[in-house]
Amino acid sequence: MRYFTSEFLIERNKDRCINCGVCARQCSNEAHYIDLDTGEVKSDETKCVDCQRCVCLCPTNALMIIKNPNQTRDNANWSQQAIREVEMQASTGGILLSGMGTPKEYPVYWDKILLNASQVTNPSIDPLREPMETKTYLGAKPTQLEFDEEGNILTKLPPTVELDTPLMMSAMSFGSISLNAQKSLAMAAKECNTFFNTGEGGLHKELDQYADHAIVQVASGRFGVSKDYLNKGQIIEIKIGQGAKPGIGGHLPGEKVNVEVSQTRMIPEHSDAISPAPHHDIYSIEDLRQLIFSLKEVTRYKKPVAVKIAAVHNIAAIASGSVRAGADIIVIDGFRGGSGSTPTRLRDNVGIPIELALAAVDQRLRDESIRQNCSIVIAGSVRNSADVVKAIALGADACYIGSSALIAMGCHMCRTCMTGKCNWGIATQNPELTRRLNPEIQYKRVVNLLHAWNHEIQEMMGGMGINAIESLRGNRLMLRGIGLSEKELEILGIKHAGE
Amino acid sequence: MKKVYAIEELCLNCRLCEVYCKTAHSKSKNVVKAYKFESPEPVARIMVEGDNAHSIAMQCRHCADPACVNACITGAMQKDPVTGIVAPDPNKCVGCMTCLGACPYGVIKVNHIAMKCDLCRETGEPACVKNCPNNALIYVEEEELQ
Ligand code: SF4
Ligand code: SF4
Numbered sequence A: 001m002r003y004f005t006s007e008f009l010i011e012r013n014k015d016r017c018i019n020c021g022v023c024a025r026q027c028s029n030e031a032h033y034i035d036l037d038t039g040e041v042k043s044d045e046t047k048c049v050d051c052q053r054c055v056c057l058c059p060t061n062a063l064m065i066i067k068n069p070n071q072t073r074d075n076a077n078w079s080q081q082a083i084r085e086v087e088m089q090a091s092t093g094g095i096l097l098s099g100m101g102t103p104k105e106y107p108v109y110w111d112k113i114l115l116n117a118s119q120v121t122n123p124s125i126d127p128l129r130e131p132m133e134t135k136t137y138l139g140a141k142p143t144q145l146e147f148d149e150e151g152n153i154l155t156k157l158p159p160t161v162e163l164d165t166p167l168m169m170s171a172m173s174f175g176s177i178s179l180n181a182q183k184s185l186a187m188a189a190k191e192c193n194t195f196f197n198t199g200e201g202g203l204h205k206e207l208d209q210y211a212d213h214a215i216v217q218v219a220s221g222r223f224g225v226s227k228d229y230l231n232k233g234q235i236i237e238i239k240i241g242q243g244a245k246p247g248i249g250g251h252l253p254g255e256k257v258n259v260e261v262s263q264t265r266m267i268p269e270h271s272d273a274i275s276p277a278p279h280h281d282i283y284s285i286e287d288l289r290q291l292i293f294s295l296k297e298v299t300r301y302k303k304p305v306a307v308k309i310a311a312v313h314n315i316a317a318i319a320s321g322s323v324r325a326g327a328d329i330i331v332i333d334g335f336r337g338g339s340g341s342t343p344t345r346l347r348d349n350v351g352i353p354i355e356l357a358l359a360a361v362d363q364r365l366r367d368e369s370i371r372q373n374c375s376i377v378i379a380g381s382v383r384n385s386a387d388v389v390k391a392i393a394l395g396a397d398a399c400y401i402g403s404s405a406l407i408a409m410g411c412h413m414c415r416t417c418m419t420g421k422c423n424w425g426i427a428t429q430n431p432e433l434t435r436r437l438n439p440e441i442q443y444k445r446v447v448n449l450l451h452a453w454n455h456e457i458q459e460m461m462g463g464m465g466i467n468a469i470e471s472l473r474g475n476r477l478m479l480r481g482i483g484l485s486e487k488e489l490e491i492l493g494i495k496h497a498g499e
Numbered sequence B: 001m002k003k004v005y006a007i008e009e010l011c012l013n014c015r016l017c018e019v020y021c022k023t024a025h026s027k028s029k030n031v032v033k034a035y036k037f038e039s040p041e042p043v044a045r046i047m048v049e050g051d052n053a054h055s056i057a058m059q060c061r062h063c064a065d066p067a068c069v070n071a072c073i074t075g076a077m078q079k080d081p082v083t084g085i086v087a088p089d090p091n092k093c094v095g096c097m098t099c100l101g102a103c104p105y106g107v108i109k110v111n112h113i114a115m116k117c118d119l120c121r122e123t124g125e126p127a128c129v130k131n132c133p134n135n136a137l138i139y140v141e142e143e144e145l146q
């Protein structure tokens, strides 16, 4: 017996449907089928996850996926979702898994922060007529420079990387996403002179050609890590935590570990790829320092080393410790960050908002006079260029985009990535599905997104009378809070609107 | 000459090319009307073979020395000396199916008269190529192929 009703209904407009079967062939969840007795296309809504693939491909716009109005009695405490989750667990006895970031209604501080613009006293700048710099450098900055008599720099400069825009692609491993998806991100990173991130899955040989634009990750499972791999990347990122699942590791089920994944991760085919919750060689800041310096040593001190941590309660102190341990870049991943698969309870209840974490970290590093020793990169639901501008004004050097880049490539946020049936060819290794993502088409869409955001960033900066992103960085005077408490304003380090 | 080429690795088996080919060869040029209301029902001249694991769209190759033209008993099937497009003259075709049997690719259909890809010569823009969601069909000169 089935205890829960389907979440969605599939409405097929019979006046329009031509029974072409496109929807039936495209739905990997088999929610549409061709009735062989009548030749008509029919649906089984219990299987639908609302990924919108059929809706987008139907040539007659005959389909509509709607929320099933047949639900249990309204109850402000026992929401439909809460009841459903109990029913599901009663049926399976297992922990609940989800994909993407938390859909819960926590405050989005980006939407409670407003930007400034110039009026009368200092002129705004028109980015279409005047140069507007968005170039960003990541890595530690020297505190002072010494020159010889000819004007050559004597100071030994720490390694930095240059990006044309303060946007990079978040860590998404080959394994969690398809090679075609990762390739599209790599191609977009190359074209926009920024970086994509291998996630913890190693660098597939086909992506070697994009290594100049790769951030190579070292996570607790050490998948795909070798001297060669580390030296191919431009930044090495140690992943301590992830916003969607702070405190736990990862688990790529054996079914997804096909030949390609196994070769890239350097693990046996069809074996579960389990990343332990902690790095088994890191139990203190001193241990972290050892790993950071081992990685620097192996890359001859030529590449910045980043440490990625999930935004948790004590984030400022952890970030400070990581910088002191030698991290050139601190990556903070907020609690709204996405994932291919995460325990629902962790995703929805662990961590803190990225906006507060960023403000706290930037302030702490300034107070301790070590802010220049690192760059700050944030991740965890950066939805548009205004979020980016606000993040930079709060102190970030650059932002990672993950979900937005996936949406650009077709993701419709159905949050069922963990099933491996992604109809858009993103979160799957099934060749029937990965084929649906043609990198030649999709990389251009990611490039478009980055270009569009960069233009908007320039527009917003111009409005504030700022012509270089460096002048916006940490410029919290450009921000005002709206509807925030004294405490929230204090943590964000901004004034209230009207002040 | 420019021809339509199919890329197997990119084909999704969605068969939208068939839908839009049929529509392009309808009177109304409207998908719903083409499928539901037109009589005689228009015919798609592209056919997708295979299943979701492996599929490929097939249509006329507009051969240099077309077997269908050579076989045609009435002289209806002709290769245009200027465009290179192979197409039957509907006024001459008697629907005898000789061309259908002669075509080595099996891409001619007969519905009273022979129906085959005409590279959308009416519009000059092949509808299958335009509407393929994954760029699995390309319209290029043979030399540009690689
Ligand atoms: S894709 Fe649209 S027109 Fe085709 S069978 Fe499905 S609902 Fe009908
Ligand atoms: S799962 Fe996606 S493709 Fe399948 S019916 Fe639902 S919305 Fe359509």
Ligand code: SF4
Pocket (backbone or CB within 6 Å): A051, A099, A100, A406, A410, A411, A412, A413, A414, A415, A416, A417, A418, A421, A422, A423, A424, A425, A426, A427
């Ligand atoms: S990646 Fe695919 S499965 Fe995951 S949310 Fe997006 S569309 Fe759904």
Ligand code: SF4
Pocket (backbone or CB within 6 Å): B006, B010, B011, B012, B013, B014, B015, B016, B017, B018, B048, B056, B057, B131, B132, B133, B134, B135, B136, B137
């Ligand atoms: S429209 Fe394109 S992808 Fe779909 S079946 Fe035809 S050739 Fe293949």
